[in-house]
Amino acid sequence: MRLYLINPSNPLVNLVKVKASRWNRYRVWKPLSLMVLAGLTPPQWEISIVDENLGAPDYPAMPRPDLVGITAFTSQANRAYEVATYFRRLGVPVVMGGIHATMCLDEVVGRVDSVVTGEAEGIWPQVLEDARHGSLKRRYDGGLAEMNDLPFARHDLLATEYAFGAIQTTRGCPLNCSFCSVTAFNGAHYRQRPIPDVVREFQSVREKRVLVVDDNLIGTRPEHIARAKDLFRAMARANLRKEWAGQATMNFADDEELLALAAKAGCRGVFIGFETPTPEGLRELGKKFNLLKGRDFRASVRRIQRHGILVAGSFIIGLDIDQPGIGKRIADVASQYGVDNLNALFLTPLPGTRLWDQMKSEGRIALDTFPEDWKYYTLTFPVARYKHLSLNEIIQEMISCDQHFYSMPRILRRVCSNLWQRRKPLISLVSNLSYRANIRLECKAYADFKRQRGNRYD
Numbered sequence: 001m002r003l004y005l006i007n008p009s010n011p012l013v014n015l016v017k018v019k020a021s022r023w024n025r026y027r028v029w030k031p032l033s034l035m036v037l038a039g040l041t042p043p044q045w046e047i048s049i050v051d052e053n054l055g056a057p058d059y060p061a062m063p064r065p066d067l068v069g070i071t072a073f074t075s076q077a078n079r080a081y082e083v084a085t086y087f088r089r090l091g092v093p094v095v096m097g098g099i100h101a102t103m104c105l106d107e108v109v110g111r112v113d114s115v116v117t118g119e120a121e122g123i124w125p126q127v128l129e130d131a132r133h134g135s136l137k138r139r140y141d142g143g144l145a146e147m148n149d150l151p152f153a154r155h156d157l158l159a160t161e162y163a164f165g166a167i168q169t170t171r172g173c174p175l176n177c178s179f180c181s182v183t184a185f186n187g188a189h190y191r192q193r194p195i196p197d198v199v200r201e202f203q204s205v206r207e208k209r210v211l212v213v214d215d216n217l218i219g220t221r222p223e224h225i226a227r228a229k230d231l232f233r234a235m236a237r238a239n240l241r242k243e244w245a246g247q248a249t250m251n252f253a254d255d256e257e258l259l260a261l262a263a264k265a266g267c268r269g270v271f272i273g274f275e276t277p278t279p280e281g282l283r284e285l286g287k288k289f290n291l292l293k294g295r296d297f298r299a300s301v302r303r304i305q306r307h308g309i310l311v312a313g314s315f316i317i318g319l320d321i322d323q324p325g326i327g328k329r330i331a332d333v334a335s336q337y338g339v340d341n342l343n344a345l346f347l348t349p350l351p352g353t354r355l356w357d358q359m360k361s362e363g364r365i366a367l368d369t370f371p372e373d374w375k376y377y378t379l380t381f382p383v384a385r386y387k388h389l390s391l392n393e394i395i396q397e398m399i400s401c402d403q404h405f406y407s408m409p410r411i412l413r414r415v416c417s418n419l420w421q422r423r424k425p426l427i428s429l430v431s432n433l434s435y436r437a438n439i440r441l442e443c444k445a446y447a448d449f450k451r452q453r454g455n456r457y458d
């Protein structure tokens with residue numbers, strides 16, 4: 001039995017235009033969901049993972065599969081349906097799962113043979129068994145997985161062409177920020193994999209550099225932090241010889257022992273969602289965690305960096321309180337905090353989030369011809385109507401933010417400071433230049449966007 005597991009591309013995602021900028025190779029991530037599915041698949045299936053982000057596959061030249069499984073974030077839904085239509089015309093059954101299938105079940109159900117909502121661990125073997133007997137059901141629900149004894153992701157598949165491997169150690173987040181899908185999809189309970197499992201799976205990752213995809217690697221409670229410390233100790237003891245980056249909230253900076261252990265375990269970078277420069281903005285987004293009284297963000301960032309860990313900061317443009325000038329303000333604040341990279345994104349109502357419900361009820365979702373418009377839900381296009389910023393204004397704010405933060409003098413200042421502090425100046429240079437190179441692509445993408453969808457904002 002031959003199984004294709006497909007990660008559809010979205011040509012609008014700058015991130016994955018490897019050919020447009022060679023720096024982007026460092027920003028293409030392995031589709032971990034499909035590697036996990038492969039790990040759950042019994043040996044009688046011959047598995048090929050097809051990642052369309054690496055280039056358009058020649059499906060007609062490939063052997064006919066017995067089953068196709070497609071994953072999709074919302075931004076990939078259009079292409080997912082094209083791929084599904086192609087294989088269904090050949091008479092090959094198509095199953096779709098992942099976050100979009102879960103949040104937009106009614107839309108997906110008519111476009112594929114079978115939909116799997118939720119996490120796959122508890123249900124995928126059953127789906128395969130039914131497919132083998134020609135008795136696929138229209139719908140399955142995997143719910144939330146039990147984290148003990150998870151089979152390892154198949155890191156041996158898809159081994160080349162990526163700069164980074166990927167691994168997951170926890171799921172779920174109790175914080176439920178208004179714009180984020182994680183609590184709705186993975187639940188509010190913070191579920192942790194057993195440390196020995198994580199360490200052994202880490203050993204099976206082939207790449208030297210790894211992205212730990214957990215939404216918050218250190219959790220929110222003292223016992224979560226204690227577990228993170230134990231994990232880092234175990235990773236250091238196992239002498240993995242990996243360098244990795246993860247995602248965490250700002251409280252990562254509050255514990256020197258945690259930082260020292262993370263660095264010892266190979267942590268070289270952390271993504272932190274600052275989201276907005278003001279407490280009013282944080283309140284609007286429901287991001288209470290960043291509101292800690294008296295928090296000195298610059299000192300916190302410096303504490304992390306002193307352990308040789310680069311800090312990438314994420315900010316959102318388009319909040320109700322954002323006024324013209326917000327782009328430059330964010331660039332200035334991020335520079336003041338001293339982050340090594342800034343990732344600014346448009347506030348985007350993703351299906352299943354509280355923000356979606358709010359904007360929908362207020363009639364503010366400008367791009368709402370679905371499924372066609374999903375391709376713009378990449379957080380790099382302004383898909384909604386923003387309170388104080390017109391379409392042209394918000395695009396200008398985004399460009400101004402990136403141009404200020406990634407101006408050559410500021411890049412050089414950051415790289416020199418990294419050199420001075422012996423903190424990976426080369427990585428800092430490569431990632432800064434990669435962002436800078438993408439500004440040109442961004443401007444072109446906005447011009448096309450305005451031509452194609454500008455009338456929706458009238």
Ligand code: B12
Pocket residue numbers: 007009010013015016027028029030031032033034036037069070071072073074075076095096097098099100103116118119120121124145168179180181182186213214215345350351377378379380
């Ligand atoms: C790693 C990651 C990335 C990586 C992508 C790596 C990759 N190629 O998969 C990068 C950085 C590139 C990325 C980019 C983006 N991401 Co992202 N990302 C994540 C993150 C943090 C982890 C995903 C992951 O690997 N999870 C681990 C795997 C094992 O879990 P999983 O993917 O959910 O898969 C399980 C189930 O969903 C299910 N399943 C999945 N697929 C299938 C398929 C079948 C057939 C079946 C049966 C089951 C099944 O089974 C799996 C095992 O249980 C999630 C947050 C999260 N917790 O999910 C956000 C998340 C998925 N990203 C999100 C977004 C918005 C984006 C971007 C659009 C915007 C951006 N700038 O970040 C881009 C777009 C990329 C694109 N190509 O279009 C949103 C998606 C919301 C939505 N409705 O689509 C999330 C949920 C974060 C959020 N804050 O809301 N992302």
Ligand code: SF4
Pocket residue numbers: 173174175176177180181182183215216249273
């Ligand atoms: S943005 Fe981060 S902290 Fe907020 S709900 Fe999502 S994963 Fe949790």
